[in-house]
Amino acid sequence: MNSQFKKGVLELVVMIVVSQHDIYGYELVKQVCEVVQVNEGTIYPLLKRMTNEKYFETYLRESTEGPPRKYYRITPLGLEAMNQLKYDWLQFSRQINQFIEGDCDHD
Amino acid sequence: MTKQEFLTRLKMKLSVLSTDEITDIIDEYSEIIDEKINEGKTEQQAVHDFGNVDELAREILKAYKIDDQFTEKEDWSRQLSSILNDVASFLTRIFGDLFEHMNERGFSNIISTIITAILLCIFLRIPFWIIEVLGDILLSILLPGLLEGLVVGAWNILCDIGYLVFAIGVIVNLVKTGEVSLKKGFHSMKQEDNTPKQIIDADYTEKESSENPDDSDL
Incomplete structure (x- = not known):
């Protein structure tokens, strides 16, 4: 699986996962990795970046299994960015797919 | 790991x-x-x-x-201006706080840092002075009259600049590590608790040993 594809779409996948429900770091990594196989090390800094850019906000929630966990929640700004990104991706992938199918027709 | x-x-x-x-x-x-x-x-x-x-x-x-690449670039003027910036803002902060929170113990922390800085300035001058003089002697032997004068002049200026940059760098480093103990000094002043001096010193040395500039980056 081409790593460039994965890189490009990782942000979108992460945002969608967080938008579905508030989630903590490790749980998010597990869910994201079900959709696209990436190195964990690329996801955590991404979370940090999105938080700094105010697309996510974080809060601590008490946990029965140990110390309080840091949870991520998407902000209205983040939702807006996510929808734009989703739209961009759908447009882009549709164009590429059409192009490829057009190419296949000529074979 | x-x-x-x-x-x-x-x-x-x-x-x-x-x-x-x-x-x-x-x-x-x-x-x-x-x-x-x-x-x-x-x-x-x-x-x-x-x-x-x-x-x-x-x-x-x-x-x-x-930009972490910044720390690796040999951009002297940028580094120098950021160093001078650090020193200036630190001094401003110190003297600002000083007038608000005059207190013997915290004051002595500041004084000892300043004295150390001054002593360092004096000490550091010596090796640079030696290098300068050796260079002068060498140049006077190797070069004819007029040229010697010019080159020696340039050499001296170079040595002075080198010393200045080096001394500033060392002082900033001292100031940065000293900042922690000074901050603790101010903290204790604000809380007016009787934290024994040992704890402040321990923080100083702990910060000193962890504050190693990472020259081996990349």
């Missing part, structure tokens, strides 16, 4: 960030590693999943729009 080694190295790489930010990040990673261990992974595996520590730190710093 063990969990502690990983966290320590990561912390060091992130040292340019504020203490709060660093603590926040390190806590999160520590918690993640613990959870993975809970799920059955070994410490090694849990840490290995993060990939290369240096790269991880680089990616994290990007989130703060920090």
Whole structure:
């Protein structure tokens, strides 16, 4: 699986996962990795970046299994960015797919 | 790599960030590693999943729009101006706080830092002076009259600049490590508690040993 594809779409996948429900770091990594196989090390800094850019906000929630966990929640700004990104991706992938199918027709 | 080694190295790489930010990040990673261990992974595996520590730190710093490449560039003028900036803002802060919180113990911390800085200035001059004089002698032997004068003049200026930059760098370093003990000094002033001086000194040496400039970056 081409790593460039994965890189490009990782942000979108992460945002969608967080938008579905508030989630903590490790749980998010597990869910994201079900959709696209990436190195964990690329996801955590991404979370940090999105938080700094105010697309996510974080809060601590008490946990029965140990110390309080840091949870991520998407902000209205983040939702807006996510929808734009989703739209961009759908447009882009549709164009590429059409192009490829057009190419296949000529074979 | 063990969990502690990983966290320590990561912390060091992130040292340019504020203490709060660093603590926040390190806590999160520590918690993640613990959870993975809970799920059955070994410490090694849990840490290995993060990939290369240096790269991880680089990616994290990007989130703060920090250009980590900057620390490797030999851009003298930029470095010098940022050093001078640091010194100036530090001094401003110190004297600002000083007038608000005059207190014997905190005051003596400041005085001792200043005295150390002055002594360092004097001490550092000596090797540079020696180098300068040796250079002068060598040049006077090798070069004919008029040329010698010009070159010696240039050499002296070069040595002075070298000394200045070096001394400023050393003082800034001292000031940065001294900042921690000074901050603690102010803290204790504000709280007016009787923290024994030992604890302040211990913080100083602890900060000193962890504040190693990472020359081997990349």
